[in-house]
Amino acid sequence: MKKKSIHDILPLELIHRIFLRVPAKHLARLSNNNDALQVRKVSPSFTLESPPHFEVLGSCRGFVLLHQPERFLVVWNPLTGSSKLISYSHIASGFKHKYGFGYDASQDDYLAVVPWQDKHGQDHFDCFSLRANSWIDFKDALPKPLGFNNWHSPGLFFNGAIHWVPSILNDYRDAILIFDLKERTFSMISVPEKLGRSSCIYSGLALLGGCLALYYRNIDSYKTEIWVMKEYKVHSSWTLYQISPTYDFRPLYLSIAMDLIGKRHTYDKSEFYIYNLREERLQRFKYLCFPGAFFEADAVYTESLLPLPSGIKDKDEKEEEKGM
Template identity: 50%
Template sequence: MHKKKLKHTVNKAKEQSTMKKKNQNGKSKSIHDILPLDLIHIILLRVPIRHLARLRCVSKLWCSVVSDPDFAELHFHHSPAATNACFFMKNDTMADLVYLDDNDASQKEVCPPFQKKLPSNFSVAGSCRGFILFHRDPHFLVVWKPLTGSSKRISYSHIVHRSQHHGRRIPYGVYFHGFGYDASQDDYLLLVAWSDWKGQYHLDCFSLRTNSWINLDVAVPKLFFYYWHNGGLFFNGAVHWVPSVLMDYRDGIVIFDLKEMTFSTISAPEQLSRSCPSLALLGGCLTLSSPNNDFRNTDIWVMKENKVHSSWTLYRIPCKDFRPLCLSSNRDIIGSGYTSCGKTGYFIYNVRGDLLKHFKNLRCQLPSREPNIVYTVSLLPLPSDIKVKNNKKKMKKEIGIIDHGLASCGPGLWCSFEV
């Protein structure tokens, strides 16, 4: 499938490119005669995302390759090193993106797309393939791409009205959200679970491809509404939630499969502390972490084989409240927290529990507050961006002024490319 996409992208770039280069004799020579486009494509796929913005300016051909949605998909899956950032809200209007790797770290202040005339009260509800989902009680969600600044607002006031009885609001705690990607439909889905005034549970789903809501006819687990973590973790085609306090290890993790549209559960390790567990992804494996009962260490349980209970593997980190975020290139654990010695911030530990590095000069959201999420930077567009881009191309072709590559980008898609 990916080979077909590569061939399709290369052919498209060849058709679009009009880049010519003069040789010493003054004759026009194609850039393909100097460097084959297939080789250019392979090289660009290996370039870290933070450098691709500048490379777009090399030529219209390169801009055309990098701007193509198929290239974005291939780069997301095959780039040697993903650019991961820890995202957290600093206050009502500003947020921080913290980029971490083995040797260095940097921090960037960003302004999410909140309207100043509205009360802020936004919370982070999830992250998926380069996009962050925000929720604002009680009426709408915002999908935002920090890389470009583009965003999409989705109202669900119809759900709020359906949950009321004679104007009485149902408490905020009944709403839970999920954000994921259905590869079978090439669609991003937003989930809202809620309870009506009769105490009946419902799950609504918004499709970004069709720009519409649908009430899913599924049996929503009642225990789902005892879950404290508002946003779910997207992994392996499904959204995962974990409660603030484990009541039953057999139903420790609730899963909603975005393709099959069904709920299921995964058993947590019996030795996991019941207090404040959190979910993460480490090296493509589902991970549960929780403060140890001794209040000096954090237990990190990694599921080496998906949905195989016997594959839970324990790593103990000597940090009393540690939240794993991602793995370094050396397979060491990068996370945030604070130690018994009073150190706060971002740390790198190896799997034996040895502290390898402490990033001292970075602002850190303490785990006891709104949890950090890991945002993976990507070039991927939302389906609505692709539609707008194609409509603009069609319009320009009709009036005969299409510019190959540089003028074919949709609104917000490339206006502010900076990492």
């Protein structure tokens, strides 16, 4: 008797729906490659098994952007182990920890972008294309001298573009810088006009409930204020939420139930909180804190089995294949 396959029992559409509900880490176990879950080496001297050697800069579609100070960047899928090493030796002296990481769907390309200043104070904007395997300089396309030293380090990838905001908001006009990955163009949008009359420091951007959000410390009210742009690039859609009495609250995720998950830094640890916006109730996760941890970038990671764009492989991986 011929052995039946799953396709003989269930229709393809139903199989697809089932797989959509299965966590990516379980799907990875179905791979025929026994090495699929092994951590790959990314350089002769460093491995991804050594977290103190790397800084997490951001995440996009299951890939994480890592930084090995003064050496290189790494694009890495923790689930599959695939990785790509990126050297930035041509800008090493001017690398100011300003960066962004995103995906250009029109080209099936992942882009790592690094705004930086040279020794003469000249602004530069370099973009590394994983598909082209090369750096591109967009210095001439910058809208104006921006003074990148005043800008918040991590760029937020949203709606096909990377967004930055100054660490200290001195002016609400044209406060958020946007780099469109498909068009390779820059634009700027304003934050709520009310911010021009407030003392706002340590500002940053987050993606909350599928919307662009701006957060900062208000040193007048001693509150963390969060403005959510309900409609992208529609200035009138900015909506304010206040987190009180927590002064240094960094939002990470907003649930359907309006529970806002975030973290707060103290002098010796990072603590995680959940704040219900409807009930205005703050609760700390009792057992979730990290001694001595202080990170500028907060990467919300989603597991994925996506590969790097076809044809892109790290040098070490190619050499391994040649020796087989």
